[in-house]
């Protein structure tokens with residue numbers, strides 16, 4: 060399966076989730092969390108649907124791109140997995156950069172918390188992301204599914220039933 064920004068996000072949350080997704084086992088479409096996320100986008104900033112574009116680049120979908128100001132807006136429900144959100148957004152910026160759209164920045168937005176965080180991609184970030192991409196591909200190619208995380212976040216993960224139904 061093609062590596063996307065979602066996989067960069069999963070890499071920073073759970074390697075098992077990453078492995079499952081990259082090996083074609085997907086639960087996101089049936090997850091309430093994902094549906095809620097889409098509703099959050101629409102309810103928080105309905106005007107964006109007109110002003111910002113949805114773009115797809117190398118299989119990664121950016122929901123809100125402000126082409127005039129070269130800013131990607133990424134909305135999230137909570138900041139619990141902020142590192143994963145940041146790297147996902149930085150990966151989008153890198154993809155645009157690699158495709159000739161330079162000088163893009165990002166804003167992570169948490170409407171429920173009324174917080175925003177501005178995101179830039181540094182040269183060090185680009186090097187780190189290259190390492191992550193290599194590691195993601197290694198994990199995906201492994202014949203062994205990584206172990207259960209046994210963490211709090213499992214309860215809100217779309218793979219929860221899949222992972223824990225046998226326990």
Ligand code: SF4
Nearest residue numbers: 073076208213216222
């Ligand atoms: S339920 Fe937990 S162990 Fe399973 S994929 Fe999700 S985060 Fe990973």
